[in-house]
Amino acid sequence: MKTTLTEILTDALERARQDGSLLLDPLPDIQLDVPKDPRFGDVATNLAMVLAGSLKQPPRQIAAVLIDHIPEANGLIDRCEIAGPGFINFFLKEDYWLRILQEILDQGEAYGRSQRGKGAAVLLEFVSANPTGPLHIGHGRGAVVGDALARILDAAGYKVTREFYINDAGRQLRVLGRSVWLRYRRLFDSLVPFPEEEVYPGDYVIEIAEGIRDREGDRYLSLPEEEVLPHFADLAAGEILQGITHDLKEIGVHFDHFYSERSLYEQGKVRECIEVLEEKELLFHEENGACVLRTSGLGDDKDRVLIKGNGDYTYFASDIAYHREKMERGFDRLINIWGADHHGYVPRMQSAMRAFGYDARTLQVLLIQMVNLLREGKPVRMGKRSGEFVTLAEVVEEVGADVARYFFLLRRYDSHLDFDLDLAKTQSNENPVYYVQYAHARICSVFKQAEEKGFPLDRVAQAPLDRLNLPEERELIKLLGSFPDVVEGAADAMEPHRIPFYLQELASRLHAYYFKHRILSEDVEKSLARLCLIGAVRSVIHNALQLVGVSAPESM
């Protein structure tokens, strides 16, 4: 809708320029609004007010000129009004809305999809949790936001690849190996010390050690530590990663690739990356042998070490190699989803992009704020080191995947989230998930009812849609008509939470309409038309729920 109106306005501007009534150069961007108040029309633009400054004419006068240049036979606009300081309000032709309704019915699951992204290839990296322990609730939020964003971008015409980066090199993994090794030895000798401060204390480490003992007995006790530790580390990481993918699957999140950090080293990508930077003369070496990237000249506040004095690579080294690798795989855009506590890392990552000659804006980082888990109104203490660790899997088990997902998406990703376990578990009107799902189930129920009562459902496609002339019906159709704009907006801004908010409003309008007006009546033609309307609502609710990965049940 907005796009066709934009064309009409651009055309009007062009005509006005050619006949000299408006001295435009260049043509301005056209901004369209859907006014909150229906009295201000179906769509409005502030165009005249924007132009007032440069044209040095009163906005209302410019608006009048513009309206004069809109052709009569545009097929869309019924009438225009100039309002307030210079808004142009457009009232669209009655049958336009019926065409929209027909379009929704025709398109079905495709309604809401667009070519906004023009097929641009996007690499969306998210979760990327270290394989050293189970996912917690914060990971869950990142996972669900990332997954929903992937679905939304896909619907908006981007080619999305979902990737999980595995930190399977470096110190944390060595610590994991040592943790398992100590637990393993303790299974045979309880006197072996277990320094909780230096290793991972979680019970899952014991379980991994027990697994090794059950399968292979005590044979590792006699082997030298240097041999056992890397093996245990790999074994444990593999097992934990399997658990992670399992937990992600339980909450409906999947990945196209798992990208191994270690493979970057094994394929020489890290070294290659450093050589390239060396050629670009972006590196310098300190007295102790450390190798440093001059990020300070590229937007970061200081230079960053790539190779330490002891010869070890820093994580930053493999990270930039990874991102260079992403670009070399041909992606147009990179999106990373990180916990907000990593925000200090963003400038240096973007300076690395610049170091390789890419626009820093090619990499966008979404920082997901922390999640506060509440039970009985009190925060549940989190943290890998604390005893009462609550995993994502436990939360999903407790409240279900639909609820968990919806709760994660109910807030902007950059605001703190209180996850209230008791609220999440209530199957009542306090729980926003059911409100929306109920609307869907309710419509399904009406269709079932219509079938039982013998309404000629095979004639629904020929229903006289012009019988839908109530204000509530008109508003409902308008809301349905804005769905593609909502999806595009969510994709542009990378803000999945817009979908649940849209759903809330749509469900609310549906419930109100349903309560006030009977769908099935003696007037068969009208009943069929109304079935078309609620059928379209059902379809859009279904599509929107699909975008956030929440199920649309036919009965509850």
Added chain:
RNA sequence: GCGCCCAUAGCUCAGUUGGAUAGAGCGUUGGACUACGAAUCCAAAGGUCGCAGGUUCGAAUCCUGCUGGGCGCACCA
């Protein structure tokens, strides 16, 4: 000390990229089932958009400075 994020109704939060009278859910109060699902609906009360300046036709939104909260500032990950 420096940097980033946040501050909107009693609570939790939206606010269409600077637009018209600032919205929703929950909670509170009062009402609505002999008809398609009451997990629903209708109505009311509730606001100095943290504070003070600035930018302009117009600011919750943009710029500056404060106040208060969160998080970062490694040759850690």
